[in-house]
Amino acid sequence: MYSAFKFAEDSSSFLSYAGELLKGDLEQSPTLEKRRMRILTLEMITALKKGLIALLGSGGVVVLYEGSKNCGEQLYHYTVREFKTTGPQALETLKQTFETTGWGDIKKIELDLNKATGMISVKNSFEAKASSRSKAPACYFLRGLLEGFIRAAAGRPIRVEEEKCVAKGDECCIFTIKS
Numbered sequence: 006m007y008s009a010f011k012f013a014e015d016s017s018s019f020l021s022y023a024g025e026l027l028k029g030d031l032e033q034s035p036t037l038e039k040r041r042m043r044i045l046t047l048e049m050i051t052a053l054k055k056g057l058i059a060l061l062g063s064g065g066v067v068v069l070y071e072g073s074k075n076c077g078e079q080l081y082h083y084t085v086r087e088f089k090t091t092g093p094q095a096l097e098t099l100k101q102t103f104e105t106t107g108w109g110d111i112k113k114i115e116l117d118l119n120k121a122t123g124m125i126s127v128k129n130s131f132e133a134k135a136s137s138r139s140k141a142p143a144c145y146f147l148r149g150l151l152e153g154f155i156r157a158a159a160g161r162p163i164r165v166e167e168e169k170c171v172a173k174g175d176e177c178c179i180f181t182i183k184s
């Protein structure tokens with residue numbers, strides 16, 4: 006398991022971890038940078054996202070997107086420190102991290118880090134699940150996270166756009182990377 010998120014040694018999978026959590030054993034909680042993580046249910050995330058956008062409108066979208074770029078950068082630097090991997094290998098770690106955390110399933114990564122172009126497809130985006138039916142792509146957190154992570158991996162500015170999104174009825178979320 007290459008995920009950036011660490012679980013207690015006797016917890017071999019996220020499911021067994023979740024089982025322990027249901028029993029109230031918080032010692033099994035995953036950690037990042039040796040700090041215990043806090044977990045929210047999908048309903049809590051939905052309420053937070055809806056509240057933010059209801060209050061701030063498009064400003065709420067900007068907050069989610071801009072804030073998560075920093076999260077992506079931090080995650081990349083942590084991945085490099087912890088796993089001594091860079092570039093494409095770091096992206097493989099990111100794929101595992103998505104699965105471990107339940108953010109979504111990265112199905113395909115086509116990325117040229119030198120040209121800083123490519124695409125990433127994600128199934129089961131937690132954020133699309135937490136969104137109402139939308140006319141536009143709605144995975145602002147994941148878009149920013151990917152942008153921050155890939156920007157740090159490429160070592161130069163890039164942009165990530167979400168072209169397709171489950172929240173607007175597409176089969177999966179597709180993010181394109183542009184230099």
Ligand SMILES: [Zn+2]
Binds near residue numbers: 144170
């Ligand atoms: Zn999406």
